[in-house]
Each structure stands twice: as structure tokens, then as C-alpha cells.
Amino acid sequence: MKESLREEKPADIRELEEAKRKRDSTNTTVTVMDSLYREDQFYIGLTYNLLQKRPDGVSQNSFSTGLHIGFLRDMPLNERRNLAIAVGLGYSMNDFRQNIKITRTDGISNYQVIDEDEINFDKNKFALHFVDLPIELRWRTSTMQSHRFWRIYTGFKLSYLFLNKSKYMDGNEAVRLFNNSDFNKLQYGAYIAFGYNTWNFHAYYGLNSLMKSEAKIEGKSMDMNTLNIGLMFYIL
Template sequence: MLSFKRKIIITILMKYAIIIHMFLLSGTLCFAQEIEEKEVDSLYKEDQFYAGITYNLIGKLPNNLSQSGFSLGFHLGFIKDIPINKQRDIAIGIGLGYSANSFNQNLLINKDGSGNLTYEILDKNSFIKNKFSNHLIELPIEFRWRTSTPTDYNFWRIYMGFKLGYVFTNTTKYKGDLGTIKYNNNKDFNNLQYGLTLSAGYNTWNLYLYYGLNPIFSKEAQLNGRRIEMNAIKVGLMFYIL
């Protein structure tokens, strides 16, 4: 049998334990409520990281020039969201990104005895690999419409924009009947690339389109006495991550 004094001590401890438990529980509930209140942000922004993969096409092809193989593009970056209306479903997006692209085709880029670049259409059966590639730092600017709300993170979106890119390196590679030919940072490539963009979709998955407004090559690049005016067209998927 417990003494009367011990019973009193146990009873007091149990009361304090219940009080502490209730205090901790109420504190937890208040903390959870504060988190929930913070999550409901009426001044929210859709600042986003993006990553994309595209199939790269070439527009304005010269006669007899065609693509071969699978030309890929990889894109990633961050976009700062600037809402421009009270509902915050319309915004301007400005970002910074990186893009790597390859274009497989049958245009041989070589050099003559003076070191000048030359261009020639190849027979498709005369080579194993023939492509040019580039790496860019990009500045995307978007006009954004979406169905988002302060509490709904899954929404429809249509982002239309303009993308300015600086080509900081380019490469041409050939492997075939002539052996292996590779050149880096050819001066005939346009260092400045710009075009229109469109992203449309739901939640993370979005269809993506880029249409280049200027040629891939500078005016010095000529095929049979005429300027090569090919431009880049990219079609694929863009993923937006908050």
C-alpha cells in the first residue's frame, strides 16, 4: 500500500504531466496553424525553376539539306515571377538559364587551305555522324497567364515569351568517308540567338515551342554563293518546379 504522502506526490506529478502535455499539444496546434496561415499567401509569386527537353528542328533549309538522326536540346534555369494584377493570375516572368543543343544534318562544315570555313551538302550514305552543337546562356522573358490561387498549386498555364541567348561555345563534328573532322568556336555562327517561346500545360508538365527569329549562322556562311539562313525550331516538354 502506498502511503498517503506518496499518493499526493504521484497525483501532483500526474496533474503536471497532463498540464505539460496539454501545453505541448496546444503549442503544436498553434505552430501548425501558423504554418498553414503562412502557406496561404495572398501575395504569392510563381517563382520557378524550369527544366526541359526538346527535339530540335531546322527551319528554312537550303535545297537538298535535310536532318538525320535525333537532334536534342536540354534546357534549365530559374524565372522570377512578377504578378501584374490583383488576382495574380497574370504576370511577367524574367529569368536566367542554360541551353545545350545539337543538330544532326548533312551539311559538311570544313576549312580550306586558308582556314576559311566551307559548306557542302553531303550524300546521306557518305557519313556516319555529322552535326553541329551549341551551348547558350539565355534570358527568357514571359507574359504569363495561369489559373493558380494562393492555395492551389496545380493549375493550367499559358506562358508566351521571348528568349535571348548568347552562344558561348559551338562545335562541328563529322565522321565518315573523309575521316574525322572537328572544329570548335567557329566564327561563322551567330553568337546572339533570339526567338519566340510558348509553354502551355497543367501543373508540372507543359508542351514547349521555340521559334528562332534570326539565323543560326552569320552572313559570312554561304552555300553555293547564297547565305545560309537556317533557323532553330525546338519542340518538346518543359517542367516547372516551384
């Protein structure tokens, strides 16, 4: 009995040991979480699309929009985990409303600039659907505890065109075409996204032409590329 009492630890020592065990447990948990810490795995973007290097007489009308969604694998490069690279897979749809009328005769696509002062059409657009492969370099001020931070992401995107559609409509005529082979299947360009927390400015500039050299208006190739500007939203 006396020996048992001598071996029993005072209450204050037991409390100190219990507090130390809790601290050790907390430190272990933080270390494990930090080793798995990644940022901005999913994205969704909305853009306004501008055609660059348009042929004479070609203009855009209404509002040309883009939708961009996908997944990026975040791979931190340093111990602080605020510098990373990311590689991903995504889908994008880019809509262009303009005054190029596209028709097809005997399997050959024809292009005509519509004089909007003479012809009042209801709708004229082409829409491009892509599978995207982005790769980017990331800098941010994030921490494991906070998801409100500044970011600058910049990179290169390779896109494969798997579907294109064009539509022209006026009071007397309706023309719908699918999978026009004059559009380049492979698109590539550079982009940047920067901002704070939810709101991030996004810009993409296409480095090659949307259309092949065979696509011509009045004998001249349409060497148009695209500039997309808008907002990008990131989700863990």
C-alpha cells in the same frame, strides 16, 4: 477570495476567446504566405530541333535534341496572383544532326552538302551552347493551396552563343571544329508554353538566322533559323 471568483471568467467564455485567438493567428499566417506567393521559379525543357529554310539538298537525320534549364523570377501583377511577368536566366544546348559537312582551311570554314546516297557517314552534327535571357507573360489558374493548374506562358528569349562545336565522322575521316565564327553570337525568338500540372507543351521559333551571311553553300548564304518543340517542366 470572493472578489477573485467574481473576476474569474466562465470556462465557455475562455474557450471562445482561445478559439478566436487561434483563428486570428491562422488568418495572419495565411496573409503573410499569400503576400509571398509565387509560381514556377525553375524550369527544365527537352525539345526536338528543326532547321527551317534549309538550302537545297540539306536534310536532318537522326534526332536533333535540345536541353533547356534555368531560373525565372515570378512577379505577380494582380491580387489573385494568377497573372504575372517573369524575367530569368538560363542555359540551353541545341544539337542539330544534318548533312552539312563543315571543314576549315587556313582559318576559313567551308560547307558542303553530303549526298547520303553516295557517302555513308557515321555522324555529322553541330551543337550550340547558349546563355539565355527569357522574359514572359504568365497566366495560370493556380492558388496558394494547389500546385495542379492550367498555365499559358508566352514570351521572348534573347540568347548569347558562348560555345559551338561541329563534328563529322565516317570510316576514313574525322573532323572536329570549335567556335566557328560563322555562327551568329546573338540569337532571339518567341516562345510559348502551355499545359496542365507537370506536362506542358513548349515551342520556340527563332527570329534570326543561326549563321552569318558569310556562311555559304554553292555561293548562297545559309539563312537557316530554328523551330524547337517539346516539353517544359516547372519547379517552385
